[in-house]
Amino acid sequence: MTEQIIELIEKYNKIIIHRHERPDPDAYGSQAGLGEIIRQSFPDKKVLLAGEEEMSLNYLARLDDFSDKEYDGALVIVCDTANEERISDQRYSLGEVVVKIDHHPNREPYGDYMWVDPSASSTSEMIYELYVAGKERGFQLNREAARLLYAGIVGDTGRFLFPSSTNRTFEAARELVKYDFDRASLYDSMYQVPLKIARLKGHLLQQMxxxxxxxxxxxxxxxxxxxxxxxxxxxxSFVGIAGDIQEVIAWVFFIEEDDVIRVRLRSKGPVINELASRYNGGGHPMASGAKVYTWNEADLLVKELDRVCEDYLAYSNIEQ
Known part of the structure; x- marks a missing residue:
């Protein structure tokens, strides 16, 4: 599939790259990192980054504002997005060909071509591997692309602490840090938080x-x-707040908005993506998202999370 994607990138003179709504560093890193690789490798091609901007991630990249007409005859590549509903800027379907590049389980296939690898730590890791596969065909990696892909890998691996970090991940990181970008500044942008967020985190931990x-x-x-x-x-920025607490094996954030309650699920063992899929979501076994529409529905999700955790502990005790 990487060979087919490389051929498509070579073929099309206009390439529009999307990612998921409510982006994280891997969404931005894979989207903008791929864009930077294509611009560096093929200066005559037109590359546009689509989607709604997230101000907190402006340190990574800025996106483009363009008309529907740009999709005429364009190759569209969607990065780091498991299902069509979550693609930021739904005009993606106006392109001539749509390619899906993602590391989430492929429960909702879409696009004309799909490269889906749930064993990858991040979509940014996959984009790095796409570059490696295309080197002999003229693909080039520059400092900015390396910075973006490194940020995406760091973000989705929790600074290489998550089990998703593999030999592939460290090999990619080893090669990316050979480029002269400011890692200290990048880490500061990714992990420093304003005082208001630190205070909210303190409140949540105090009440937990x-x-x-x-x-x-x-x-x-x-x-x-x-x-x-x-x-x-x-x-x-603080969804991993309970990761260091010994007594906690899985946790859920409910974030109330005007018309929906966003759900973020995280785990240190129990598999939670099946639970997320039952509540309008999905994701990875240890990190998923979902949506509920009432606090009563949120309570039902919590009861199911309790059962998932209890089953995990019971199985662990049997194994021991």
Whole structure:
């Protein structure tokens, strides 16, 4: 499939790259990193980055504003997006050919071509491997592309702490850091948070009571977010808040918005993506997202998370 994608990139003079809504560093890193590789390798091609900008990720890249006409005769590549509903800027279907590049389980196939590899730590890792596969065909990697792909890998591996980090991941990182970009500045942009967010994190930890199942629940109502002056988009920066707590094996964030309650699920063992799929979402076994529409529905999800955690602990005890 990488060979086919390389041939498509060589063939088309206009390439538009998308990623998922509510982006994270891997979404931006894979989207903008691929764009930078194509621009560096083929200066005569027109490359556009589509989607709604996320201000907190402007340090990575800025996106393009363009008309529907640009999709005429264009190759569209969608990065890091498991299902069509989550593609940021739904004009992607106006292109001549659509390619899906993703590392989430392929439960909702779309596009004319698909390269899906759930064993990859991140889509940015896959984009690096696409570059390696295309080197003999003229693909080039520059400092900016290396910075973007490295940020995507770091973001989706939790600074290489998650089990998704493999030999492939460290090999890619080893090659990317050979390029002269400022890693210290990049880490500062990724992990430093404003005081208002630090205070909200402190409030959440102070109020948290781990459940007997090993699950933890964080409810961020609109009123709580307003009290601390934090937007729902900014909450992604501390979704891993319970990862270092010994008594917690899985946790859920509920973030209330005007018309939906966003759900972020994280785990240190129990598989939670099947649970997410039952609540309008999906993702990885240890990191998933979903949506509910009432707090009663949120309570039902919590009960199911309790069961998932209890089953995991019971199985672990049997194994021991």
């Amino acid at each position: 009571e781990p459940r007997t199942s090993g699950a933890a629940v964080f409810r961020l109502s609109k009123s709580l977010l307003a009290e601390y002056g934090v937007t729902s988009e900014e909450t992604h």
